[in-house]
Amino acid sequence: MSEEHKHPSVDVYLRVAAALVILTVLEVGAFYVPAFRPVLVPVLLVLSAAKFALVVMFYMHLKADNKFFTFLFGAPLLLAVGVMAALLFLFFGALTLRGAAGAG
Amino acid sequence: MVGPYPHEILNIPFTSVSTFDLLMSSLMMVLALAAVQRGDMRWGKIWLFSTALLGLVFLGGQVIEFTEFVHKGLTMSTNLFGCTFFVLTGTHGAHVAIGVLWLLTLWVRALQGKLGPANAMTVEISGLYWHFVDVVWIIIFTVVYLIQ
Numbered sequence: 475m476s477e478e479h480k481h482p483s484v485d486v487y488l489r490v491a492a493a494l495v496i497l498t499v500l501e502v503g504a505f506y507v508p509a510f511r512p513v514l515v516p517v518l519l520v521l522s523a524a525k526f527a528l529v530v531m532f533y534m535h536l537k538a539d540n541k542f543f544t545f546l547f548g549a550p551l552l553l554a555v556g557v558m559a560a561l562l563f564l565f566f567g568a569l570t571l572r573g574a575a576g577a578g
Numbered sequence: 579m580v581g582p583y584p585h586e587i588l589n590i591p592f593t594s595v596s597t598f599d600l601l602m603s604s605l606m607m608v609l610a611l612a613a614v615q616r617g618d619m620r621w622g623k624i625w626l627f628s629t630a631l632l633g634l635v636f637l638g639g640q641v642i643e644f645t646e647f648v649h650k651g652l653t654m655s656t657n658l659f660g661c662t663f664f665v666l667t668g669t670h671g672a673h674v675a676i677g678v679l680w681l682l683t684l685w686v687r688a689l690q691g692k693l694g695p696a697n698a699m700t701v702e703i704s705g706l707y708w709h710f711v712d713v714v715w716i717i718i719f720t721v722v723y724l725i726q
Contacts, residue, residue, distance in 0.1 A: 487609060
């Protein structure tokens with residue numbers, strides 16, 4: 475139990491903070507650089523997912539905890555992402571059908 | 579359909595500073611926990627107060643932003659963006675406010691000598707709440723502000 479509950483060192487905390495700052499700078503940079511426009515959404519999602527993972531794994535020390543907690547956190551998260559994706563397809567699908575019906 | 583719309587009103591540089599502020603508050607929080615765990619209550623108090631202070635700064639930024647948006651004609655009833663924006667960021671701000679009160683309570687207890695390594699779990703749990711607030715903002719900043 476105590477092995478699983480080891481906390482990262484201050485050095486790790488500082489490195490994670492530096493990484494979070496760099497990732498945020500990259501996010502804002504990608505927003506302002508025109509060349510990223512075609513791939514802006516996936517780039518931003520990947521960068522924010524990386525920030526999310528760093529905070530959860532190290533600051534909330536999920537990485538050092540029992541793997542059951544990773545499942546407890548990750549499974550509902552996957553479910554939530556799946557529901558959001560389904561809603562996106564539903565609404566975009568409805569818009570497409572409405573557009574096709576209007577044209578026809 | 580009426581404006582203002584996201585690209586007309588969102589201030590990315592200003593919100594980027596708020597994001598940095600909240601990220602740094604998470605760092606302060608883990609430093610506070612580390613200090614309490616090793617029994618260094620002087621730094622524990624300093625980091626706890628710093629976390630709460632950065633949370634207050636973030637809330638101040640939200641107040642400024644909300645006020646500016648209302649003056650520019652964006653309210654909860656203006657359009658769908660206004661409704662979802664204020665509900666989402668307002669709810670998040672309420673959670674930050676609760677977190678600030680929680681942290682200040684811990685800070686006062688530390689000043690009274692009632693917080694130490696024996697009850698470091700108290701600080702850890704408050705830290706988990708604070709990081710959750712930060713993580714939600716990471717998502718909001720990306721999805722609402724950057725992916726307009």
